[in-house]
Amino acid sequence: MSKSEKASSAASPRVRRSRGERVLIGAAVVYAAALLLGPLIAAVWGSLSEGLAAFVREITTRDAITALRLTVILAAAATAINTVFGLCIAWVLVRDKFQGRRIVNGLVDLPFAVSPVIAGLMLILLFGRGGWLTSITDSMGVKVVFATPGMLLATVFVTLPFVIREVMPVLEQIGTAQESAAYTLGASSWQAFWHVTLPSIRWGLLYGVSLTFARALGEFGALLVVSGGISGLTETSTLFIFRSLDDRNYVAAYATALVLAFLSFSVLILMEFFKSRR
């Protein structure tokens, strides 16, 4: 179907546009290019300013690699957690009309509204020295703040809304008729979800998942507060960039930034690729 659409758009005569329209399109393109491409070019420029060898050297230092590994692991774990719980929350918000539903619905957007730094501070208040829940975590032998669990918590908090907000409208749109049909055909709730509901919401879900992952890769503020930034241990790529800038190691900063940006872009472009194929 998409093929025939392409063919017809290629064959169609040039669209006539008014001058105002042309100006508007031009403005939009220039604005987007300046805002998005500018920094990207600067990053490329900065990381290659001392040659390709310096670029390779800086991104293969022990600190840079451990930071990148930690970043990817955190992002992957946070994405997995938010996919499962995000689906559950979206499901409950759409399907169950319970009291306080609107409050929960509003709370979901909290991570968008609250600065990540504040989110990090809240975690310290809860799990830091003398924190409200510290005695519990201590007795379990888990160190939360200035360690990976706290960083994971921070990342999960910051990226919570994406899956929920992408899945909810799709769930609402498909309604319950298909599921009900599956039930009457003998499918259990799990079978109905797996064979009927999940395939119907898969694009929304995939979109939410990729946004979550991309956002998790770039998280900085909350992590700065909860990680303690111990290099080689709790330092993620964004923190590494921050420290490198502080150390006036500009090539390392730009090079890592470029790698991170490349990762995020690839996720989003992969997403667009899948979207265009459906």
Added chain:
Amino acid sequence: MSIVLDRITKRYGKQLVVDRISLEIAEGELFVLLGPSGSGKSTVLRIIAGLTLPDQGRVLLSGRDVTSLPPQRRGTGFVFQNYSIFRHMTVAQNIEFGLKIRKIRAAERRQKRESLLEMVGLAGLDNRLASQLSGGQQQRVALARALAYEPDVLLLDEPFGALDAKIRSQLRRSLREIQQKLHVTAILVTHDQEEAFELADRIGAVDRGRLVEAGSCQALYSQPRTLFTATFLGAGMVLVGRAEQGRAHFGPLSLPIPDPVPHEDGSRVQLLFRPEQVVLSQTKPAEDTLLVGKGTITEQSFRGGVQRVRLSLPRLPATRQIAPPVPFGEDSLLVDTVLPADHPTAGKELWVSLGGWHILEQPRSRLMVFDNGSGSIVHLQIARWLAERLSASVTLLGVAAEPGRSDVLSKAVKRRQEEAKLLDAELRVRSGDPAEQTAIELAETLYDLVIATRVPRRFFFHESRLDSLGAVLLKILEHTSAPVLVVKEQRAPLSRVLICTAAGEPGKNDVRVGGRLARRLGAEVTLLHVTNKSQDPSPLARTHLQQAIATLRGADMTGNMHFRQAATPSEGILAEAREGDYDVIVVGGHAPRTRSAFRLNDVTRQVLAGTGRPVLVVPQEF
């Protein structure tokens, strides 16, 4: 496989959606549940399939109680109105879904699928994506999918509702063929009477959650028992007349009342005749025909081979027309019928007589009286008087603040009931917030009239703001779609009725309801219009009152017109009521569920607060 429903009841919040529906459907039968949208018929279907749990009642499939079984274990095939086909699957995957779940071998699935596709007329489309099919094809796939694992019962929820007329009729034919071929018991839900007639072995008419009547198409069309079935199934004229010595009288027509429809002398009788039972003639027919009168054709519409015409006749004395509804301001008798398409019609005068007719069961009015077990019993006394005049049944409602006090209240109300000699009334005691429980009772049972009195002080929320209108009364007025008679002092017989059309808005319903009540009570009617400008009423007001008088004539009533000048409408109404010593003041209410209806400056509220006379508050039409 037979289906038995045993007093199924379902509520959504306060709303009663399905009300004690009992039904038996024989094996291999195609039963159609027919009703307007929102009448609860789809909920019944979902309850049979197990997709919705009933609050009360049982569902039996082949004698097996399945009420608490999940849908997966009931063995019903369900076809939904829309969007229920699995859009991401192919036609083949859709049809095989139920078989695959049941772990049936691929070869067998394939064989079954091919024969089903053949049957629904989609052979060869196996690998098409469901989303690429047209609406009609999708519903064919849905049907094949529901039939794939050979269910004992097929449930169809408006399956053709979203399709265009031509495809709909094709699908109906296929459905009927397949259903008969497989001999599967089926229930189809629809609001389309044509569809019901075409498909049904039997039809069940559903109105507001209740199964009003069930029977063959023929029986329901030509011998309906109730007004609802008579007017919902097919077009028809319904007139209300009076019974006298075993015969029903509608102006010059005198018809024998058949045995199964008992009527006391003087009670109301409803007559139904269908368009095809109307006989038109150019010359006056012979003496022994049932002549209705001479009418003029006022409307006509082309229907292919035939044309529909509406004739306007002079109203028959001592009768009222229910269907088709007579427009406000007219008092003629309207008769619909069909003529050959080439019959010349315009402006023609024709004699109308009846070739056939049917008398409906006697409708009994229902009154509800709200009582809280203390204070004056004037409302109970008026209720008794009205019940006798209207030959109505009475329900007494008491609401206890807490369940433990129900017995005490019930005893108190019973004592008062005896005191007021209101002996035939049915007593219902609920517990909870009085206003809320009354609203639920009003939503659950259709009452023709609600009678309430001033509510004692302890029920007031803000006495200064509501003055003599209690919170309960206010809630009743806000929620009911039935007229409410507010009684404060003893006053019977009610022989003088004042209908107020003052508040600017022409209260068409006030005139209809007030006029009808007055006629049944044998009371005299005065129509009042209050102006605040000059002595002389505006031409518009005059026209409106004249229309109101014409409408009263349509209800077989006469009325006087009064104009009055006053600073505010309520002052005018109260002064007129005092001077004329009226027994009932009829004022307009609000449309149900519009919350802001009763403000401090509301005319209705001021009238209610300013007089001790009974006030009939008539809700607007909605």
